[in-house]
Amino acid sequence: MCGRYCLTTDAAILAEIFGLTPSDLPELAPRFNIAPTKHAPVVRAGEEAGRRMDLMHWGLIPFWAKDPTIGSRMINARSETAAEKPAYRNAIRRRRCLVPADGFYEWKKISPKSKQPYFIHARDDRPLALAGLWDRWKDKAGGEDNVIESFTILTTQPNRLLKSVHDRMPVIIGPEGFDLWLSGEVEDPADLQHLFQPVADDTLAMHPVSRHVNSPANDDAKCIEPAEVVDPKGSKRHGSDDGAALFS
DNA sequence: CCAGACGTTGTT
DNA sequence: GTCTGG
DNA sequence: CCAGACGTTGTT
DNA sequence: GTCTGG
Numbered sequence: 001m002c003g004r005y006c007l008t009t010d011a012a013i014l015a016e017i018f019g020l021t022p023s024d025l026p027e028l029a030p031r032f033n034i035a036p037t038k039h040a041p042v043v044r045a046g047e048e049a050g051r052r053m054d055l056m057h058w059g060l061i062p063f064w065a066k067d068p069t070i071g072s073r074m075i076n077a078r079s080e081t082a083a084e085k086p087a088y089r090n091a092i093r094r095r096r097c098l099v100p101a102d103g104f105y106e107w108k109k110i111s112p113k114s115k116q117p118y119f120i121h122a123r124d125d126r127p128l129a130l131a132g133l134w135d136r137w138k139d140k141a142g143g144e145d146n147v148i149e150s151f152t153i154l155t156t157q158p159n160r161l162l163k164s165v166h167d168r169m170p171v172i173i174g175p176e177g178f179d180l181w182l183s184g185e186v187e188d189p190a191d192l193q194h195l196f197q198p199v200a201d202d203t204l205a206m207h208p209v210s211r212h213v214n215s216p217a218n219d220d221a222k223c224i225e226p227a228e229v230v231d232p233k234g235s236k237r238h239g240s241d242d243g244a245a246l247f248s
Numbered sequence: 249c250c251a252g253a254c255g256t257t258g259t260t
Numbered sequence: 261g262t263c264t265g266g
Numbered sequence: 267c268c269a270g271a272c273g274t275t276g277t278t
Numbered sequence: 279g280t281c282t283g284g
Contacts, residue, residue: 001257003267035267037284062254064261072282073255075267086254086262107267109258117267155256168257214268216284 001076002130002153002170004213005104006119006224007031007040009127011053014100017127018043019051019178026055032223034058034101035216036075042132042151044097045182053100060152061137062087068137071150077133079154079171079196083189088152091133092192094185098173099130099153103224105213106206108165110231117213118165119224120206130154131171131181131195159198161206172199 008030015022026041034040039055046052059071074087082088103121110116122128131154139146154171162169173181177195186192210227212218 001267003257005267035284037282060255062261064254069282070254072284076256078256088255090261105267112259115268152255166257211268216268 001155001166001168002104002106003036003075004216005034005099005101005130006121007034007101007127009100009102011041014041014043014053014127017175018053018098018100018129020053021050025053031219032221033213033216033219037072038216040099040151042097042099042134043129043182044095044134045184051182054149056134057148057150058152059150060087060091060133060135061148061150063090063135063137065137066140068139068148071148074150074152076155076168076170077152079131079156079193082133082154088133089189091135091152092189093187095134096181096192097132097134097151098178098181099132099151101128101130103128104130104170105209105223106162106166106169110229114231116229116231117209117211118206119209119213120162120165120169120204123203123205129173129175129178131173154196156196157198159204160201161204162198165206169198171196172203174199 011025011028036058041053042056043051043053060074061068061071077088082092103119105117107115107117132151134151137148155168156171158169207226208229213223
């Protein structure tokens, strides 16, 4: 799945990659540890034309929700079934977005009581575009104009590299898929299914990182720094960049 | 009809 | 909002 | 995803 | 154990 990620790339560079108007970008600080319920930038189709980037709450709050805390359980959506789920079926037809990420974290279970975090990123270190859905929720009770826009990240089967750490991974959209994914209303969500295939095995690389990343309060470069794999008994081995090892 | 869920992952 | 379960 | 809380009454 | 918060 995808429950934590990193985004430190400048807004100007993201604008170039995602085809955004450079004069209309949100302020972005480097983020090494974006966690559910935090705000993060997503790219979506503009209401008139083009694309825009806006900050949204991670954890999709369906427009019909009475209690917005439901969003904390909607951080991922299975791409295989999103079109049928009440929480996502409207969004997948009309409100798709791309979630820029330098890379994401996965926790590999290394013993019954221990998990080792890994950082996964493009081999060429360019930002990734994760497939997302968004929604707009309005507080009925508050009376005020309390509007929250929020997003979720789609998941799919792991490719060969990811399979070694986890059984799910985020859907990653290549540049050739941006137009379709960010197009307006799609009548049949089956037309999108081909975008949900796991990325090619040689596009990503990964390395183990410190458990420093475990706490969402830690948001610094140490989160992505290569670290030793440490098992619960304390024996160690050095973390190589597994992606590079597999494909070099 | 109304009430209650609406999600994923991982673990057993 | 809409579907499922009772 | 992980971390951290998980409760009430009464008194200050 | 399970839920909420980040």
